[in-house]
Amino acid sequence: MSNQSPIPVVVIGAGGKMGREVVKAVAQASDMNLVGAIDTSVELQGKDAGELAGLTEPLEIPITNQLEPMLAFAAQEKQPGVMVDFTHPKSVYDNIRSAIAYGVRPVVGTTGLTQEQISELAEFADKASTGCLIIPNFSIGMVLLQQAAVTASHYFDHVEIIELHHNQKADAPSGTAIQTAQLLAEMGKEFNTPLVEETEKLPGARGSQGGEGIRIHSVRLPGLIAHQEVIFGAAGQIYTLRHDTSDRACYMPGVLLAIRKVLQLKSLVYGLEKIL
Numbered sequence: 001m002s003n004q005s006p007i008p009v010v011v012i013g014a015g016g017k018m019g020r021e022v023v024k025a026v027a028q029a030s031d032m033n034l035v036g037a038i039d040t041s042v043e044l045q046g047k048d049a050g051e052l053a054g055l056t057e058p059l060e061i062p063i064t065n066q067l068e069p070m071l072a073f074a075a076q077e078k079q080p081g082v083m084v085d086f087t088h089p090k091s092v093y094d095n096i097r098s099a100i101a102y103g104v105r106p107v108v109g110t111t112g113l114t115q116e117q118i119s120e121l122a123e124f125a126d127k128a129s130t131g132c133l134i135i136p137n138f139s140i141g142m143v144l145l146q147q148a149a150v151t152a153s154h155y156f157d158h159v160e161i162i163e164l165h166h167n168q169k170a171d172a173p174s175g176t177a178i179q180t181a182q183l184l185a186e187m188g189k190e191f192n193t194p195l196v197e198e199t200e201k202l203p204g205a206r207g208s209q210g211g212e213g214i215r216i217h218s219v220r221l222p223g224l225i226a227h228q229e230v231i232f233g234a235a236g237q238i239y240t241l242r243h244d245t246s247d248r249a250c251y252m253p254g255v256l257l258a259i260r261k262v263l264q265l266k267s268l269v270y271g272l273e274k275i276l
């Protein structure tokens, strides 16, 4: 048993689909202490974060929309505090900057940050010598799919990505699909050299451009959670990689690893594969 003080954790987006899972996981982690549960949902204000997360006993941590006072509190604890963000593309950038300003380490699952925003946050974290983790997908299965896709890209010159999510998702394409396309683009080869001059009879018919000619197609339907296919094509064959999420619990080992790891960092790190 470590004699270290528990890691103080603030969850922002605590009332959401991912936030509730994180509250439950942190509450059950012996080396962590949930100190704050932040959410803007009006109907959730004052509700117990533990009961919202489905725990049998309340945590006596009420949902509040007051982030900065909670960051100030987390910053005064013996151990440096960690803020876990599962909110929305429109708010995540400011949340991260606020956390870093208070010396609280951000662990960010929220997707939709632009490359420019990530670069600005990296510069800010560097100046503050504060660890920050931005991870578009916390599941180990997706890391393995992306590694398999990079291996396949040595042998295939044609590839497209299909990402499929529930119909409550705000951003498209998914952050995971964008990251997957970026990893393939870093292979330094031109994919999908066109054979004919294509005409889109309906705008968007050929999907979005993920970089280096890699197209991403986004499906949104009730009944889905989170799924991604990377499909390689060559003469006479198709090679398909696919990852399916059946329960958001799959992300929690990665989230807990990131909370522990971010305390060892002094700058911004992007991607779960970088901390495994």
Ligand SMILES: NC(=O)C1=CN([C@@H]2O[C@H](COP(=O)(O)OP(=O)(O)OC[C@H]3O[C@@H](n4cnc5c(N)ncnc54)[C@H](OP(=O)(O)O)[C@@H]3O)[C@@H](O)[C@H]2O)C=CC1
Pocket (backbone or CB within 6 Å): 012, 013, 014, 015, 016, 017, 018, 019, 038, 039, 040, 041, 042, 086, 087, 088, 089, 091, 092, 108, 109, 110, 111, 112, 135, 136, 137, 138, 139, 175, 251
């Ligand atoms: N990295 C990963 O492995 C994963 C990442 N994600 C990403 O996480 C994010 C959240 O997903 P999900 O949980 O499904 O979304 P939800 O909409 O279920 O949850 C988001 C919650 O955050 C609240 N919220 C929004 N803005 C703020 C803010 N500024 N401060 C406090 N609370 C806020 C929302 O309240 P309100 O409803 O009032 O807006 C809502 O309760 C998305 O960007 C998604 O892409 C999802 C799964 C895995």
Ligand SMILES: O=C(O)C1=N[C@H](C(=O)O)C[C@H](O)C1
Pocket (backbone or CB within 6 Å): 111, 136, 137, 165, 166, 169, 173, 174, 175, 176, 177, 225, 226, 227
């Ligand atoms: O919104 C979701 O649900 C998910 N979003 C992340 C993304 O945009 O990549 C991760 C995962 O696909 C689930």
